[in-house]
Amino acid sequence: MATRAAEQREEARRVAARLEAEAVRNVALTWVDNAGIARVKTIPVARLADTAERGVGMSPVFDVFTSDDAITESDHLGGPDGDLRLFPDLDRVTTLAAQPGWAWAPVDRYDQLGAPHPACQRLFARRMAAQATEAGLDVRMGFETEWVVTRAPDKHGPAAAGADEVLDYPCAGPAYGMTRVVELSDYLRDVTEALTLQGIDVLQLHPEYAPGQFEVTTAPADPVRAADDVVLVRETIRAVSARHGLRASFAPSVVAGQVGNGCHLHLGLYRDGRSLHRDPDAEWGLAPDARAFLGGVLQAMPALLAIGCPSPASYLRLQPSHWAGVYQCWGVENREAALRLITGAPDDPDGGHAEVKTFDAAANPYLAVGAVLAAGLHGITSRTQMPAPQTGDPGTLGVRERARRGIVRLPATLTEAADRLEKSAPLYEAMGKVLHGAVLAVRRAEEAHFAESEAEEIAAATRWRW
Structure with missing residues (x-):
């Protein structure tokens, strides 16, 4: 010692x-x-x-x-x-x-x-990553970070707060439009440069759907490093924004009723240097352990929502037909499924992996990667089977058709998700009673705080917390 x-x-x-x-x-x-x-x-x-x-x-x-x-x-x-x-x-x-x-x-x-x-979330993530290694798996993870940027309020003048706040967007270009990049080219260049200088490998940066919204995708890494990276990415964007007289919000719901900010988790499984998503003899290219791992993640998704969607504001974002993955199903390149299988081009080294669509940036990323690993490893040990993949938007199907296909709506409130986490034996065992109990205590307190609040009040109260 x-x-x-x-x-x-x-x-x-x-x-x-x-x-x-x-x-x-x-x-x-x-x-x-x-x-x-x-x-x-x-x-x-x-x-x-x-x-x-x-x-x-x-x-x-x-x-x-x-x-x-x-x-x-x-x-x-x-x-x-x-x-x-x-x-x-x-x-x-x-x-x-x-x-x-x-x-x-x-x-x-x-x-x-x-x-x-026992409640250290980073040590929890490290412990789960070690268990994956002991099982012979090399797990690579990466996050997409979405944020909304506004002009910072004039420090010398009055600024409306809460639900009365008027957001001043520094760009007016359309969703995914080059106009938005032109309007904020200096800012976006500085974001990319700062991340690169800090050793973050940026894969993509582009405008997103909501006003003032952007997304940056970073390269996959081991689970703990991936969680570290997303913390560093977020705080770097915040710092660059401040230097440009801007303000960045990573909140799940910046404006109630608009598309919110996600923080999707991507994961790829390898064994002995071989991708378990590229088995030429397996259906969907998934080797047996990959199918069982992803089956475990999908099975645990209702409880995982309490980890990856930890705020009442998260459930303002989780709306059907908004590409947020609110149904407990998976699909091949289906952006409405909670778990999306990404095939990628045959020669793409990052092709062949999965994406958890539901998570947002209010989540503790160490809890997120640790809990997903725990669910996936439980899937392998219990040989969990994946249901049939879904195509199209489950939100456009009738209730009876969804029931016939076995498609279930994921928890629509933090209360429902916390109830599922409380009953999840695999996650309780993986997290331990101290960490599991602390997470539940915080979720219950968040529920109680916002129990009587309208959607607009929740969005306004949490807009600048993350």
Whole structure:
């Protein structure tokens, strides 16, 4: 233990020397709470070696923070007692291109005696990734990040708040239109440049459907790195936006009744360097383990909604016929299915994978990747079968036809999703009672807070939280 601590300290000194040579003065240490908010403590670069060896203190109460900064409690967490230590992942220390003088690192959380904190979401994701590796799987994941950009309010003048806020979009071009790229070409160039300088491999960036909405897709990586990447992508977009006098919202519903922001999770399964989505002898190209893994994800989708769609605002976005995947079904290249199988071109190295359509950016990405891995691994051990794929939009079918095809509507409220998570034995077993209980406590508190709110009030209250 002492040898490892000394090695960490020496590595931290090397990292700190690099940062100082790059004129970095402070390091932002982030974790993501169960409401999906990125929380932070910062240290001077000179303190990095000490922090890598001994950590930085923080209260475990953050595991029961809600999106509006209220504090609830679970059977295991809550109140003023206790302390944890934040340890930065030195392999992920990144100089921030849009925040001169700053670097960033995600943290893992341990108790004061060095034991892993049972509610640490990043350690949960790491544990599930290790179980996948033990099962002989190489899982690659990546996120699509959607956001809406508006002009920042005039700091010298009055700004309407809440439901009375008038959003001032900096572009007027049509959905997916080149006009929108022309209008914001400097801004979008700076987003791409900042991400690239930070080691993020950008695959695509384009206008989306809603006013002022854009999407960036990043390259797949191992599950923990993928979750780290989406946190870094989001905060980089936020920083670039601020430097351009703009404001970025990643909320599931920016304006009630409009298309919201998703954060779709893509995943590919490999074994011994071979894609399990490209089996030439298997139906749909899916090898048996890929079919069982995806079957497990699809079977757990109602409970997974409480992980990937964690806010009442999430359910304003989850509407039929909006490409949000609100029915518990899968399809080959079907953007209305909750689970979309992407075939890709035969020579496309990223072709042949699956996409979870339902998730949004209010989700804690570490919980998202960990829970999907847990559901998929349970599918393999239980040899879960996939139903027949669906074509077309289930929302246009009548109730009887959907019932005949076995297509079920996923939970339409956070209450329904939380109820399904509470009853999910595989997710409870994977998460453990402390993390599972904390997530449920936060979901119940969010439900209660917005129980009497109209859609417009929910969207306005959560618009700038993520």
